[in-house]
């Protein structure tokens with residue numbers, strides 16, 4: 338179906354924010370149309386096939402501890418799981434650190450992991466319990482500092498900070514100074530403490546495809562770019578569309594260009610190198626963390642968690658750096674992290690995502706306004722937290738705001 342000249346609601350952007358808004362609006366009976374400049378739904382959750390391997394646009398995972406993961410049909414994604422923990426390399430030796438609550442067999446190795454004294458390990462456990470099980474409103478009332486200061490105050494100690502938290506969080510926050518808001522750190526750590534992380538069998542793009550399918554046939558228009566927006570109309574490369582409400586669900590920079598007065602925070606970037614190994618060197622699916630002297634924040638055998646990423650049983654390895662490294666620069670480091678010979682690594686592809694996600698510096702601006710007035714709404718990870726959760730939560734809020742305006746008497750819908 339081509340883009341109609343008129344719709345009740347137009348959503349600009351078929352990332353998880355726009356699709357979360359659109360699925361709710363469609364479920365409430367709205368005549369909603371979504372348009373996206375790209376050729377696939379899901380926005381930054383993008384996947385392609387390279388030589389038969391499933392390659393996501395940057396290493397990312399779905400965390401079932403996110404509250405909004407409840408909106409997804411998780412079984413249909415056929416997720417393959419990472420274990421909750423990580424491998425640390427210290428002086429060439431690999432040490433496994435596994436959440437003993439969920440993998441009791443990992444307790445002895447975890448107790449011996451070089452991340453500080455038993456007291457420090459107790460502090461890590463206490464911080465995890467606090468973030469995981471304190472009510473969110475109390476977490477959000479705590480004094481806001483940097484993530485690093487939060488961890489130091491929690492007493493995790495230097496060894497755990499440098500060997501575990503800094504590389505682990507750098508891979509998630511896409512910054513290694515740990516200058517991110519302690520409030521976001523607490524929310525993030527909460528999701529890791531409560532959920533599991535996994536990869537869909539058909540790649541991360543499958544998450545967006547699942548939501549797009551729910552919006553309805555012919556209602557998601559790909560390859561259509563919005564060039565200007567107002568509360569009652571959108572101008573696009575496929576012609577103008579009039580609407581009663583317009584939801585701008587693009588990335589922060591594009592939203593700031595389309596809507597005067599919106600500001601974009603500094604984006605984070607990441608470079609990911611994909612290599613192939615004849616087989617995995619590891620017995621269990623764990624993220625291998627970068628070392629303080631290296632360029633990589635992590636390196637992961639994706640196929641240990643999700644075997645469907647390879648069609649022939651070879652192992653697919655994703656290694657991420659915050660600086661725009663070349664594959665040649667990190668090859669030896671990838672080999673050392675996995676304890677394999679550099680000659681065993683076949684380079685598949687490398688990619689840099691320059692605007693991977695917005696920064697979440699203090700003061701954290703959670704739940705930024707989504708209703709801009711006059712029929713114009715905005716959502717996206719820049720209105721909440723820089724994550725799948727933030728994108729989906731902001732889309733849900735935008736949908737509620739639209740429904741309050743368009744269906745004021747339908748309390749259930751809004």
Ligand SMILES: Cc1cc2nc3c(=O)[nH]c(=O)nc-3n(C[C@H](O)[C@H](O)[C@H](O)COP(=O)(O)OP(=O)(O)OC[C@H]3O[C@@H](n4cnc5c(N)ncnc54)[C@H](O)[C@@H]3O)c2cc1C
Pocket residue numbers: 349350351352353354355372373374375379380381382394395396397398399509561562563564586587588591607690692693694716717718719722723724725726727728
């Ligand atoms: C490499 C990488 C790793 C990540 N790792 C994780 C992770 O492990 N866990 C996690 O929770 N989050 C992670 N994130 C962040 C997460 O992917 C994003 O926060 C989330 O996907 C943002 O969704 P969104 O809908 O807000 O924006 P987007 O996904 O950017 O969607 C915006 C859409 O708008 C479209 N668009 C832009 N301009 C126009 C226009 N003018 N007209 C029409 N359409 C337009 C774009 O094509 C895009 O599809 C990662 C991101 C990257 C890139």
